[in-house]
Amino acid sequence: MPLSPLRFRLLVTSLLVVSFLGALDNTVVSTAIATVAGQLGALEHMSWIVVGYMLASTVLLPVLGKLGDRIGPRAVFLSSVTVFILASVACGFAGGIVWLIVARVIQGMSSAGLQLMSQTIIAETTTPRQRPKYLAIIGAAFPIAILIGPVLGGIITDTWGWPWVFWINAPVGIVALALAVVAVPHIAPGRRGRFDIAGAVALTIGLVALVLAVTWVGDPALAGGTISAFAVAAVAIVAFFVIELRVDEPLVQLSHFTDRTVAAGTAISAIVGIGLFSITSYLPTYFQMAYRTSATVSGLVPIATVFGMLVSNLATGWLVSRTGHYRIYPLVGTMLGAAGLGVMALLPAGAPLWAPTVAMAVVGLGTGAFMSLIVAVVQSAVPREETGTMTATVNLVRQVGATVATALIGGIIGTSVAMLLPGGLDAATLTPAIVHAQDVAIQRQVADVYQSVFVPIFFGLAATYLVGVVASILLPNIRLSDDPGPLRDATESVPA
Numbered sequence: 001m002p003l004s005p006l007r008f009r010l011l012v013t014s015l016l017v018v019s020f021l022g023a024l025d026n027t028v029v030s031t032a033i034a035t036v037a038g039q040l041g042a043l044e045h046m047s048w049i050v051v052g053y054m055l056a057s058t059v060l061l062p063v064l065g066k067l068g069d070r071i072g073p074r075a076v077f078l079s080s081v082t083v084f085i086l087a088s089v090a091c092g093f094a095g096g097i098v099w100l101i102v103a104r105v106i107q108g109m110s111s112a113g114l115q116l117m118s119q120t121i122i123a124e125t126t127t128p129r130q131r132p133k134y135l136a137i138i139g140a141a142f143p144i145a146i147l148i149g150p151v152l153g154g155i156i157t158d159t160w161g162w163p164w165v166f167w168i169n170a171p172v173g174i175v176a177l178a179l180a181v182v183a184v185p186h187i188a189p190g191r192r193g194r195f196d197i198a199g200a201v202a203l204t205i206g207l208v209a210l211v212l213a214v215t216w217v218g219d220p221a222l223a224g225g226t227i228s229a230f231a232v233a234a235v236a237i238v239a240f241f242v243i244e245l246r247v248d249e250p251l252v253q254l255s256h257f258t259d260r261t262v263a264a265g266t267a268i269s270a271i272v273g274i275g276l277f278s279i280t281s282y283l284p285t286y287f288q289m290a291y292r293t294s295a296t297v298s299g300l301v302p303i304a305t306v307f308g309m310l311v312s313n314l315a316t317g318w319l320v321s322r323t324g325h326y327r328i329y330p331l332v333g334t335m336l337g338a339a340g341l342g343v344m345a346l347l348p349a350g351a352p353l354w355a356p357t358v359a360m361a362v363v364g365l366g367t368g369a370f371m372s373l374i375v376a377v378v379q380s381a382v383p384r385e386e387t388g389t390m391t392a393t394v395n396l397v398r399q400v401g402a403t404v405a406t407a408l409i410g411g412i413i414g415t416s417v418a419m420l421l422p423g424g425l426d427a428a429t430l431t432p433a434i435v436h437a438q439d440v441a442i443q444r445q446v447a448d449v450y451q452s453v454f455v456p457i458f459f460g461l462a463a464t465y466l467v468g469v470v471a472s473i474l475l476p477n478i479r480l481s482d483d484p485g486p487l488r489d490a491t492e493s494v495p496a
Contacts, residue, residue, distance in 0.1 A: 003125060007183055011125065012134060014179035015118040018081055020141035021172055022114035025088070025107070026053065027149025032157040032165045039162065040097045051215060052101045056108030058399050059207045062251050063200050064113045065120070065392025069385055072189045073120045076388075078180060080113025085173040092163035116395060119375055120388045124187045128380035129324050129480040132373050136317025139372030143310040146280075147303060189385075199243045199251040206236030207400065214407035252393055253386060261381035261478070262390070264471040268330050268374045269394045271468040273402030275337055275461050276367045278409055280305065283360070288432035290450040291353055292443055304357045308364030309371065316369045324479040326377055327472065329369045334468035336366025341465060345458035349451045366465070370472075380480060409457055416453040421446070 003011065033049055068076045087107035094100035115138075122134045156164050213229035216222040244250040256262045280302055287298040316329045340363035347355055375394055382390045422445045425434075435446050 003185060007185075008125070010179055010183035011121070011185075012137060014176055014183050015121060015138050016141060017172065017176040018077075018114050018180065019118045019138045020145060021169060021176060022084070022111045023141045023145035024149050024152075025111065025169060026050075027145045028153035028156065028165055028168075029053075030150060030153065032153050032162045035157055036100070036162045036165075037097070040094070040100065047215075048097075048101050049104055051211075052105045053108035053111070054403065055208055055211050056105045057112045058211060058396070058403065059204045060109045060112040061116060061392045061396045061399070062203060062389070064116055065388040065390075066196070066200075066251050068117055068120050068388030068392075070189055070195065072187050073117045073124060073388060074184045074186055076113050077117035077121060077184060078177070080110045080117060081173060081177045081180060083110035084114060085170050085177070088166045088169035088173070091166035116388070116392055119379075119391050119395075121184060121187070123376070123379045123387045123391065124384065125185065127480075127482045128376070129482045130321055131376035131379065132317040132326065132480070133321035134317075135372040135376050136313050139313055139317075139375075140310055143306045143313070143368070146306045147310075194247075194249060196243070196247050196249055196251040199240055199247060202236050202240035202243055203251060206233050206240055209233035209236060210400070211403055214404050217407055217411050251389070253382075253389060256382055256386075256390065259381055260474055260476050262378055264474045265374050265378035265381070266394055266397050267471040268334070268370055268468050268475075269378070270397045270401040271334060271337070271464055271471075272367055272371050273398040273400070274405040275341070275464040275468070276305070276309075276363060277398075277402040278405030279457070279461055281406065282409060282413065285432070286450055286454055287353070287356070289435060290349065290447045290454065291356075292436065292447060293353065297353070300353075301357050301360050304361040305364035308361040309368035310364075312365045312368035313371050316373055320373060320376075320480065324481065326373060326480060327475045327477060329373055330475065331469065331472040333366040333369030334465045334472055336369070337363050338366075338462045338465035338469065340366065341458050341462035345455045345462065349447055376480070377475075412457060413453055417449060420449045420452065422449075 029049070036049065064076055064080070084107060087103050087110060090103040091100060091107060094103060118138050119135060122138065123131060126134055153165055156162075156168060209229045210233040213226050213233055216226045216229065219226075241254070244252055244254050257266070283302050283305075284298040287293050287301055291298075312333070316333075320326045320329065340359045340361075343359040343362075344356060347359070375391065378390055378394050379387055422442060425438075425442075425446070435443060438446070
């Protein structure tokens with residue numbers, strides 16, 4: 001039975017609040033990490049506050065996606081929100097770093113269900129043609145969280161203390177949970193059968209080992225552990241594919257990738273993580289070093305990028321829901337992304353700051369054009385009883401791509417800068433403040449070093465978007481319909 005207009009509005013509001021809560025948590029916490037670790041006397045373990053959360057939220061995606069199909073997305077969603085609230089409260093009461101890391105792992109496990117089940121519930125309660133608009137609304141939570149999260153985290157930490165960075169999730173989460181209990185409908189589960197435990201274990205081991213390996217790859221002291229982690233990841237992932245081809249109810253239905261929409265759409269989704277998310281965190285340092293700006297000014301470029309992403313995400317969602325035509329948006333979006341990053345690589349040292357700001361805003365506009373849209377397209381190409389599984393797969397590819405690319409870019413920057421720095425400067429302790437205190441000649445040398453290091457990175461990321469252009473061309477010429485069934489051919493009429 002269709003939801004009433006009022007109940008559907010309550011549903012979208014609840015899903016938006018929950019998605020925003022999950023997206024905001026990581027960006028708010030990022031500002032307070034150094035304070036938290038310092039007050040707990042564990043600065044050397046600071047990174048695990050983030051890594052633990054990231055690992056848990058990544059590896060649980062396929063498991064929760066399958067559970068959503070098996071027992072219904074409502075149960076998984078409400079459970080995830082409840083656990084997220086309780087884990088947030090536990091984080092605030094942490095008296096030691098071990099307690100905090102464990103609580104953050106649990107929080108990360110539940111956060112995987114927030115965005116994933118929000119997307120799945122939208123898919124289950126809308127037609128393919130309606131989905132892009134509502135997925136874009138929910139997807140807007142991520143860029144908004146990037147824009148306001150770090151500032152909000154700093155204000156909360158300085159005003160109320162770091163525990164409130166976590167505790168603030170409780171009242172907001174309770175309101176969202178109350179709305180969800182009323183608004184989220186009971187959705188019939190899909191096919192039942194034996195849960196793919198072997199596949200879940202193999203994939204979990206493989207992803208954990210892979211994330212750890214790429215996280216450690218730039219640390220010479222962990223060279224042995226890095227090699228071992230890569231070896232474990234390779235064996236576990238091969239085992240996972242073998243298992244998935246043999247079991248009756250696989251965790252990831254590999255046969256769906258013979259469908260052009262699924263294969264091309266998943267590849268395009270990976271572009272978001274590899275091509276943009278991976279470089280965003282390094283942009284402020286690049287501009288502080290290469291353009292010799294202050295920390296405040298260097299933040300303007302990521303803001304322009306994210307704002308462009310937000311605008312085009314909402315605009316394309318609305319346009320696709322109006323017409324049903326979608327292929328032009330990932331095609332133009334990937335072209336814009338490639339062009340913007342190509343310009344970044346070609347900009348000369350000493351160019352005015354507005355030039356890279358405009359270039360990265362174009363990258364954001366291009367990426368936003370398909371960021372949420374491609375999830376709706378892939379969802380519409382699979383049977384409804386496998387919506388959660390395929391939504392999880394699309395998100396997993398994007399998240400793993402971002403994690404691996406971020407680590408690789410970090411390793412390239414660290415190694416290359418250390419090799420090229422002028423004598424007297426130590427790459428291990430180099431900060432923008434130290435560089436800005438040097439004479440003009442040294443500042444120019446450092447700027448040239450960072451410029452030369454980032455040029456091939458920008459070219460490489462532009463090439464990634466060009467792969468997305470090819471994938472967009474390979475998308476079938478089909479049109480999203482107002483029927484709850486599969487995609488129909490573009491020659492058929494679609495209800496207005």
